Amino acid sequence: MAETIDQIFVLAKDRFLDLLGIVLPDWIILLVRILISIAVLLAVAPVVMMYMTWLERKVLGRIQNRYGPNRVGIFGLLQPIADGIKMLTKEDIVPKNADQVIHFLAPVVIVIAPLLVLAVLPFGRNMIAADLNVGLLFFLGVSTFGVIALFMGSWASRNKYSLLGGMRAFAQMISYEIPMVLSVVPVILVTSSLSTAAIVEAQLGWKWFIFTPWGGFAALVFFLCGVAEVNRTPFDLPEAESEIVAGFHTEYSGMKFALFYMAEFISTFAISGLAVTLFLGGWDGPAFLPSWFWFGLKTFILILIMIWFRGTLPRFRVDQLMGFAWKVFLPFTLANIFIAALWALLPYPKNFIADTIGITVILTLLQIFNRKETPKKRKYLYAN
Amino acid sequence: MFGWGVLKGMLVTLWNFLLTYLWPKKGIFTVQYPEKKLPLAQRYRNFPFLVYDGTPHMIRCVACKICESECPPKCIYIIPEKDAEGRVQKKPAVFDIDYAICMNCGLCEEVCPFDSIFMDHEYEISKYNRAEDLMVRKEALLKPWEYFAKIRPHDFERIEAKRAAKSAKAKPVAPAEKPSQKPDAGPTSPQQGSVPKNG
Amino acid sequence: MSLPCAPTLKTELLEVSIGPQHPSTHGVFRMNAVLDGETVVKLKPVMGYLHRNHEQIAETLPYLANMPYTDRLDYICSMTNNFAYALAVEKLAGIDVPERAQYLRVMMAELTRLVNHSLLIGFLLNDLGAWFTPVFYAFREREKILDFFEAVSGSRMMCNYFRFGGVKADLPESALDQVRRIVRDYPRFLDEFERLLAGNEILKSRCQRVGILPKELAVNASITGPMLRASGVNYDIRKADRYSIYDRFDFRVPLGMTGDVYDRYYVRVLEMRESVKILEQVLKQMPEKGDILSAKGLQACRAPRMWKPPAGDAYGRIESPKGELGFYLVSDGSPKPYRYHVRPPSFINLTVLEDLCIGQKIADAVIILGSIDIVLGEVDR
Numbered sequence: 001m002a003e004t005i006d007q008i009f010v011l012a013k014d015r016f017l018d019l020l021g022i023v024l025p026d027w028i029i030l031l032v033r034i035l036i037s038i039a040v041l042l043a044v045a046p047v048v049m050m051y052m053t054w055l056e057r058k059v060l061g062r063i064q065n066r067y068g069p070n071r072v073g074i075f076g077l078l079q080p081i082a083d084g085i086k087m088l089t090k091e092d093i094v095p096k097n098a099d100q101v102i103h104f105l106a107p108v109v110i111v112i113a114p115l116l117v118l119a120v121l122p123f124g125r126n127m128i129a130a131d132l133n134v135g136l137l138f139f140l141g142v143s144t145f146g147v148i149a150l151f152m153g154s155w156a157s158r159n160k161y162s163l164l165g166g167m168r169a170f171a172q173m174i175s176y177e178i179p180m181v182l183s184v185v186p187v188i189l190v191t192s193s194l195s196t197a198a199i200v201e202a203q204l205g206w207k208w209f210i211f212t213p214w215g216g217f218a219a220l221v222f223f224l225c226g227v228a229e230v231n232r233t234p235f236d237l238p239e240a241e242s243e244i245v246a247g248f249h250t251e252y253s254g255m256k257f258a259l260f261y262m263a264e265f266i267s268t269f270a271i272s273g274l275a276v277t278l279f280l281g282g283w284d285g286p287a288f289l290p291s292w293f294w295f296g297l298k299t300f301i302l303i304l305i306m307i308w309f310r311g312t313l314p315r316f317r318v319d320q321l322m323g324f325a326w327k328v329f330l331p332f333t334l335a336n337i338f339i340a341a342l343w344a345l346l347p348y349p350k351n352f353i354a355d356t357i358g359i360t361v362i363l364t365l366l367q368i369f370n371r372k373e374t375p376k377k378r379k380y381l382y383a384n
Numbered sequence: 385m386f387g388w389g390v391l392k393g394m395l396v397t398l399w400n401f402l403l404t405y406l407w408p409k410k411g412i413f414t415v416q417y418p419e420k421k422l423p424l425a426q427r428y429r430n431f432p433f434l435v436y437d438g439t440p441h442m443i444r445c446v447a448c449k450i451c452e453s454e455c456p457p458k459c460i461y462i463i464p465e466k467d468a469e470g471r472v473q474k475k476p477a478v479f480d481i482d483y484a485i486c487m488n489c490g491l492c493e494e495v496c497p498f499d500s501i502f503m504d505h506e507y508e509i510s511k512y513n514r515a516e517d518l519m520v521r522k523e524a525l526l527k528p529w530e531y532f533a534k535i536r537p538h539d540f541e542r543i544e545a546k547r548a549a550k551s552a553k554a555k556p557v558a559p560a561e562k563p564s565q566k567p568d569a570g571p572t573s574p575q576q577g578s579v580p581k582n583g
Numbered sequence: 584m585s586l587p588c589a590p591t592l593k594t595e596l597l598e599v600s601i602g603p604q605h606p607s608t609h610g611v612f613r614m615n616a617v618l619d620g621e622t623v624v625k626l627k628p629v630m631g632y633l634h635r636n637h638e639q640i641a642e643t644l645p646y647l648a649n650m651p652y653t654d655r656l657d658y659i660c661s662m663t664n665n666f667a668y669a670l671a672v673e674k675l676a677g678i679d680v681p682e683r684a685q686y687l688r689v690m691m692a693e694l695t696r697l698v699n700h701s702l703l704i705g706f707l708l709n710d711l712g713a714w715f716t717p718v719f720y721a722f723r724e725r726e727k728i729l730d731f732f733e734a735v736s737g738s739r740m741m742c743n744y745f746r747f748g749g750v751k752a753d754l755p756e757s758a759l760d761q762v763r764r765i766v767r768d769y770p771r772f773l774d775e776f777e778r779l780l781a782g783n784e785i786l787k788s789r790c791q792r793v794g795i796l797p798k799e800l801a802v803n804a805s806i807t808g809p810m811l812r813a814s815g816v817n818y819d820i821r822k823a824d825r826y827s828i829y830d831r832f833d834f835r836v837p838l839g840m841t842g843d844v845y846d847r848y849y850v851r852v853l854e855m856r857e858s859v860k861i862l863e864q865v866l867k868q869m870p871e872k873g874d875i876l877s878a879k880g881l882q883a884c885r886a887p888r889m890w891k892p893p894a895g896d897a898y899g900r901i902e903s904p905k906g907e908l909g910f911y912l913v914s915d916g917s918p919k920p921y922r923y924h925v926r927p928p929s930f931i932n933l934t935v936l937e938d939l940c941i942g943q944k945i946a947d948a949v950i951i952l953g954s955i956d957i958v959l960g961e962v963d964r
Contacts, residue, residue, distance in 0.1 A: 059401070060714065060715075060716075062400075062401045062404045062405070063397045063400055063401045063716055064400075064715060064716050064719035064720075065400055065403075065404060065411055065412055065413050065414070065719055065720070065723055066412065066413075066414045066719065067412060067414055067416075160597060160598075160599045161599070163597075164597075164599075164618075164621070164945070168621075233712060233713075233714060234712065234785055236712065237946075240712060240946065241606050241607075242606055242607040242709060242710045242711070242712055242949055243607070243945060243946045243949050244945070245605065245606060308394060308397065308398065308401075309394075310714050311397050311401075311714060311716050312390075312393050312394045312396075312397040312713065312716060312779070313390065313393070313394075313712075313713060313783070313785055314708055314711035314712045314713040314783070314785050314786050314789060315711060315712025315713075315785070315789075315946075316785060316788075316789070317788075317789055317944055317946050317947065318621050318944060318946065319621075319944065320788055320789070373788065374784070374788075375784055375787030375788045375791050376791070378791075378840065378845070378846075378849070379840075380837050380838065380839065380840070380849065380850070380853060381837070381838045381840070382835035382836065382837055382838065382853075383817040383822075383835065383836045383838055384822075384835055384836070387784060388782065388784075389781075389782030389783045389784050389786075389787070390783055390784055390785065392778050392779075392782050392783075393778065393779045393780065393782070393783045395778075396775055396778050396779040397716060397779070400720075413723045413726065424733075425730075425733045425734040425737070425755075426734075426755065427733070427734065427735070427736065427737040427752065427755065428733055428737055428738075429737035429738060450886075453888060454645075454648065454887055454888055455648075456644055456648040456649070456651055456652060487651055487655075487741070488738065488741065489650075489651030489654075489741070489743050490737060490738075490743065491647070491648065491651065491743075491887070494751075494884070495885075495886065495887070503737065538755070
């Protein structure tokens with residue numbers, strides 16, 4: 001029974017294809033198989049995005065001692081639909097001096113990347129749209145080209161705030177891409193595979209990489225870089241609303257604006273999903289609940305943490321942001337590769353000690369070299 | 385260790401998040417407005433209204449124009465009523481307040497010697513038309529004295545006591561209600577002076 | 584200006600007009616910033632979008648009728664604006680203030696300081712990018728104080744509570760308990776705020792060594808209030824002038840060392856703690872009963888249009904939450920002031936904006952503006 005529920009989506013798809021197979025030739029079945037996966041992803045992603053906006057507003061509201069949306073439908077569950085209608089009916093304004101074609105293309109292009117990367121995420125046992133043997137590389141490569149769309153939008157708007165936002169986005173994404181990839185390298189090193197499905201397989205049975213010394217820190221770095229990749233607080237400089245109004249999407253309104261948001265939320269989901277896949281054991285979990293549930297739950301928790309960040313933390317400044325990537329994350333992830341290699345090389349108790357020593361050394365070194373930038377505690381005087 | 389302060393701050397927000405579910409009464413401070421309304425303080429002041437005793441004909445206002453001239457943004461406009469011979473009556477014929485200009489300062493209430501204008505508790509006054517709907521006429525401004533007793537019982541008692549004392553003192557001197565304060569003479573005297581001219 | 588690494592690369596300065604419609608200019612204020620990349624090279628503040636002719640209007644109105652207009656100067660702290668104006672007129676006409684009214688005045692002024700400072704810190708964090716959470720926490724506490732203001736004066740923000748020679752009305756029955764509750768709970772809120780913010784490394788690294796205002800510049804530019812004290816100058820009008828009855832209370836003046844944004848933020852936190860201390864003393868010392876308006880004051884307030892102060896001039900000043908708020912009045916013996924001048928603290932504090940911002944990043948310019956604590960109603964008048 002549990003097995004059926006676990007595989008319910010896969011079975012449903014197979015049953016459907018079997019039915020079609022009675023009348024249709026094989027090559028059409030293959031095509032339909034691909035199309036079904038695409039259709040499901042395309043249908044699910046916007047719904048996920050809509051309810052992520054709802055969740056974000058609800059959680060932020062609760063953090064700020066308010067209710068959050070609660071007027072449209074029960075618990076405000078229809079709020080995203082109302083928002084969608086509002087976005088669709090809004091006037092679409094294009095600035096007079098904007099580069100019309102690119103201005104139109106940018107929101108279209110930006111949603112492609114986050115939708116594409118969903119293909120290599122294993123949502124459950126056997127539930128992966130395309131089990132590429134370079135899945136991880138595909139994810140990291142494709143998710144990056146969203147920045148091109150950001151820059152297209154910012155450049156085509158002919159707005160100085162947009163331009164500043166676009167420049168920031170470019171600098172930030174390129175800088176954070178490096179520690180992000182480097183933090184993934186230990187995982188590849190240990191599993192010796194780039195396929196996301198294989199990475200999850202390697203972690204089955206509570207051997208999640210987050211429980212290893214190198215994996216815990218790599219997960220942290222990966223998650224923080226992921227937050228920076230999707231431009232969320234505290235790394236939301238490209239759209240810092242208190243500084244540059246809305247950054248790259250200042251000049252977008254209506255549905256185009258909604259597409260930017262959709263891209264942001266779907267990539268948030270994708271990055272959380274990838275973090276789960278790489279470090280939190282993917283769909284692995286106690287068997288009494290289906291595998292896709294565990295994947296969803298873990299992703300949900302990571303998304304909640306991102307929302308929690310947004311509700312608490314102020315934003316970095318641009319130079320501090322860069323400093324963080326180049327002076328803290330990059331050296332740490334580089335060292336982390338060696339630490340992970342030690343883990344793979346040595347037998348159990350020895351590798352644990354070696355890793356602990358290695359991480360302590362690198363953290364101490366980072367603290368020493370960065371002490372100029374670390375803020376100090378201050379004393380205040382009183383006059384009578 | 386870098387990051388400790390961030391964690392501490394995040395615990396604060398987590399606590400506030402949980403508090404809204406565990407103890408909504410303390411955790412959530414928004415009021416679901418149209419369904420729930422906060423009780424207003426008795427002294428709450430919004431826009432002014434005029435008081436009548438008993439029936440709307442018994443307006444307490446005597447059209448002395450003190451409030452009109454004391455009003456800082458000059459939002460009150462008064463024309464006293466005249467009888468058939470053109471004599472000025474102690475009653476306003478026109479009493480308009482422009483809500484668009486009024487700034488709810490409450491000075492009219494403070495300077496009125498006849499206790500006839502007070503600040504209202506009505507705050508749901510959104511209108512569609514600025515020019516006409518927000519220019520409130522006498523008829524719309526009139527509210528019974530009992531209404532005042534309801535919204536501001538504390539002040540009601542105080543003013544009733546004051547009025548009782550005043551009428552007890554005024555009776556032996558003259559039957560008519562005649563305020564003995566000096567400033568009242570200012571605005572009323574020119575009107576009285578103008579009576580013979582018109583008549 | 585060219586990059587040192589690529590001398591042949593041609594770069595241009597970018598002129599950005601921040602405001603008057605901008606999320607973090609706290610109203611309709613505009614900064615014309617010239618940027619080299621992200622660094623501010625030049626910055627010109629443009630103000631006057633909210634000019635309402637306050638001073639000229641005041642010269643056409645009787646003295647008391649200006650009281651509600653002063654509420655609208657700095658609309659977050661109307662009580663202290665009333666206070667300064669009342670002090671100026673009292674000085675002009677030699678009006679005395681009864682004991683209980685003095686305590687009420689100090690109570691209102693200190694509560695206003697709590698409102699202003701907590702709100703300012705909330706909005707400063709908003710400028711820093713903390714998405715409204717500190718603002719809502721500050722609102723939550725401010726709400727309690729505003730409820731008290733409403734119970735006492737009838738209005739939450741436009742209080743119009745002070746009168747020449749006293750205050751408008753005595754406290755209603757349960758209001759004193761309300762203040763006691765506020766004074767009891769406020770330190771707890773400040774602790775929460777401090778846990779949330781003061782230790783936060785991001786906030787620290789964003790605010791420390793940013794927008795440093797040197798002592799000499801602060802004094803030369805006649806900066807006042809928490810901003811001056813954050814630069815380490817010990818000048819608090821409550822101590823220096825000892826107006827009203829501030830000499831009876833025991834409180835300290837917190838001083839910053841560097842004068843950067845963080846000091847400006849933290850000095851205000853410490854000041855709030857001192858305000859709570861003053862409020863505790865007020866509650867302890869305040870006489871149970873007593874007049875709230877002196878006889879002379881009653882004369883002035885009964886018929887404002889008739890009341891004529893003697894000819895002469897007077898300058899009444901207080902330590903408003905933003906700095907020295909002063910009203911200069913010249914009377915020619917008529918019921919209206921001949922000259923009425925406001926010394927608005929936020930306007931004068933704003934004059935150093937360019938000096939603070941040059942060489943900083945554009946994101947810093949925003950928080951420097953936030954830490955100056957301006958209210959455009961007061962800047963533009």
